Amino acid sequence: MSLDLPGHDLVSDGLADLAAGRETEAGLLVAMAAPRLRALGFEVPFTEVEMPSHRLYELLCDTDENPHSRYNALVARIVSFARAAERASTR
Secondary structure: OOOOOOOHHHHHHHHHHHHHOOOOHHHHHHHHOHHHHHHOOOOOOOOOOOOHHHHHHHHHHHHOOOHHHHHHHHHHHHHHHHHHHHHHHOO
């Protein structure tokens, strides 16, 4: 994975968390974006979580004062990463 893509750290952490079976913000976010990331060639481990977007929001409700804003910020980061990866793959 290119280190110059925005959000690469979040995706790297999420991939590692999914592979280890850890339920984390990064892992759930990557699970949410799994179809798009797989289409880009990333090997995203499968997870047993049926609705990662809902589970991520629940997790944020437990740990964050403003879960809605945090959720939106995380989604924006993964979308930014995917768009940058798509652009990089067409070069």
